[in-house]
Amino acid sequence: MSKPDSTCDVYRSAIDRVLSDVRCELGAGAVLVIDSEDAHLPPEVLAHDPWLLSEITSPGRSPTIYVGVPDEGWTGVGRAEWPSLEDATVAIADAVQEVLVESRAHWAVAFPACPAHPGTPLWPKMHDGTAVWTCVDGAAIAIPIGSLGAEARTS
Ligand SMILES: [Zn+2]
Numbered sequence: 001m002s003k004p005d006s007t008c009d010v011y012r013s014a015i016d017r018v019l020s021d022v023r024c025e026l027g028a029g030a031v032l033v034i035d036s037e038d039a040h041l042p043p044e045v046l047a048h049d050p051w052l053l054s055e056i057t058s059p060g061r062s063p064t065i066y067v068g069v070p071d072e073g074w075t076g077v078g079r080a081e082w083p084s085l086e087d088a089t090v091a092i093a094d095a096v097q098e099v100l101v102e103s104r105a106h107w108a109v110a111f112p113a114c115p116a117h118p119g120t121p122l123w124p125k126m127h128d129g130t131a132v133w134t135c136v137d138g139a140a141i142a143i144p145i146g147s148l149g150a151e152a153r154t155s
Contacts, residue, residue, distance in 0.1 A: 007082060011035065011065060014088035017131075017146030018096050024149040025112050030105070031096050034066040049074065067095040069103040089131035089145050093124035112148055116141060 015033050022031050032045065036056045045068075046053050052066060052074055068074035077095045080087070100106045110121040114135050122133035127142045135141040 010085050010088050014092045017089050018092045020146050021148040032068045036064050067099050069099050072103045075099050086131040090124045093145050
C-alpha cells in the first residue's frame, strides 16, 4: 500500500473512500465535496451558491473542505495539519452524514444502513486505528470506510 505524501493527498484519499460508500448506497452525485484550497468548482456550484464562492475566493480563507448535497446546503470540515488518513476519513464521513441527514433529497435516510438494525445508520469512528462504520450497539459491526461495495459483493 502506498503512503500518501502530503496533507492534500491524505484528504483526497479520505474523500475517495467516503464517496465510494456514498455511490454504493445512494448512487453517483448524491454528495459533492470541494477542496477549497484547490477550488475546482463545477460551474453549477458557482451559479447556485454565491456564499460558498465568496468563502472560497476570499483572501486568507481558512483551509476547509466543503461537503454538500447538490442544490442544497454545505458544511465545512476543518482541515488539520498532517492528519492520518484514518482521522481524515472519519472527519469527512462525519460531514457527509451531516449534510445527507439534513438534506431534502435524502431526508431521514439511514446512511449507511446498519445490517443488524434496519432503518438505523452506522456511525464513523476510529476502531483499532482504522476508520470504520460502527453500529450504535458497539464494535460488533465495524466495516472499514470505503469498503461497502466490497461487503455487498462478498455477502
Ligand atoms: Zn446497528
